[in-house]
Amino acid sequence: MLKTVQIACFASLISLLNPDLNGISQDYTPSSVLSAGKWFKIALTEDNIYRIDYSRLKQIGLEYPSNPMVFGNNTGQLPYFNDAPHPDDLREIAIYTFTGVDGVFNEGDYLLFYGKGTNRWIFDNETGEFSHSRHNYSDTAFYFLTSGPAQAKRIGPADESMLPPNYFSASSDALHIHEVESDNILHSGREWYQPVSSSKDIEVNPGFRELVPSEKIRYTIKVLARASASTTFRISENGSILTTVPVDGLTWHPQQVRMPRLCRSQAKQSPPHLNPSIKYLS
Numbered sequence: 611m612l613k614t615v616q617i618a619c620f621a622s623l624i625s626l627l628n629p630d631l632n633g634i635s636q637d638y639t640p641s642s643v644l645s646a647g648k649w650f651k652i653a654l655t656e657d658n659i660y661r662i663d664y665s666r667l668k669q670i671g672l673e674y675p676s677n678p679m680v681f682g683n684n685t686g687q688l689p690y691f692n693d694a695p696h697p698d699d700l701r702e703i704a705i706y707t708f709t710g711v712d713g714v715f716n717e718g719d720y721l722l723f724y725g726k727g728t729n730r731w732i733f734d735n736e737t738g739e740f741s742h743s744r745h746n747y748s749d750t751a752f753y754f755l756t757s758g759p760a761q762a763k764r765i766g767p768a769d770e771s772m773l774p775p776n777y778f779s780a781s782s783d784a785l786h787i788h789e790v791e792s793d794n795i796l797h798s799g800r801e802w803y804q805p806v807s808s809s810k811d812i813e814v815n816p817g818f819r820e821l822v823p824s825e826k827i828r829y830t831i832k833v834l835a836r837a838s839a840s841t842t843f844r845i846s847e848n849g850s851i852l853t854t855v856p857v858d859g860l861t862w863h864p865q866q867v868r869m870p871r872l873c874r875s876q877a878k879q880s881p882p883h884l885n886p887s888i889k890y891l892s
């Protein structure tokens with residue numbers, strides 16, 4: 611009898627979205643940018659702004675260290691359908707270069723670029739909700755560093771509006787996913803879950819601080835059970851039950867594949883604490 615669970619919880623205050631599928635073309639380039647020049651591969655596991663010093667570019671032997679270029683197609687999980695839009699050759703991404711007082715990218719300077727990991731938080735404009743998309747095949751994204759005689763794409767200053775601001779915010783969204791992929795009940799497919807015990811809770815602590823008291827925390831939980839009797843998963847916070855998720859029992863047929871049953875549930879809670887725990891009641 612297996613009981614498994616995965617949970618996502620987040621406090622939603624201001625919506626942030628980074629659509630990253632723009633500019634994808636179905637036309638194939640005649641030759642890859644990788645066919646010429648010296649290239650270096652950069653492995654990333656999380657969304658962040660990354661810095662590379664000029665001295666490091668020289669140290670690794672970049673051909674034109676004053677003109678570094680960064681490429682990357684990282685669009686997250688590739689589509690399963692072969693006719694879905696997907697990137698062809700590597701695309702250059704704009705970088706920021708700190709050049710100091712001399713305005714030249716040289717010793718003491720550095721470049722910045724925004725790199726994304728393989729997983730995605732996806733915002734639904736209609737529902738105002740986030741969902742998490744986990745890359746099924748890789749936890750590491752790759753960017754590519756090279757250089758050229760001409761200056762690379764640069765991040766330029768944004769056009770500032772001449773209008774006075776009419777909205778001020780001092781808060782932002784906080785998102786957290788708890789997903790431990792340790793069990794695959796059918797030993798097949800892409801769904802992996804974390805076993806739950808009735809005697810020991812799974813503690814989930816996103817480590818959020820300075821939450822806005824008037825904003826509710828939204829939880830989404832996905833559970834899976836394969837048992838002859840019905841199963842109830844219970845999610846609590848600081849001793850109070852947030853929600854219960856029932857999963858029907860199965861009728862056992864010895865000759866049939868015993869498919870587990872899946873159930874999703876959502877809950878909202880004002881944030882007096884932020885330490886939800888999960889257990890199941892058999």
Ligand SMILES: [Ca+2]
Pocket residue numbers: 708709710711712713714715716717719
């Ligand atoms: Ca400089």
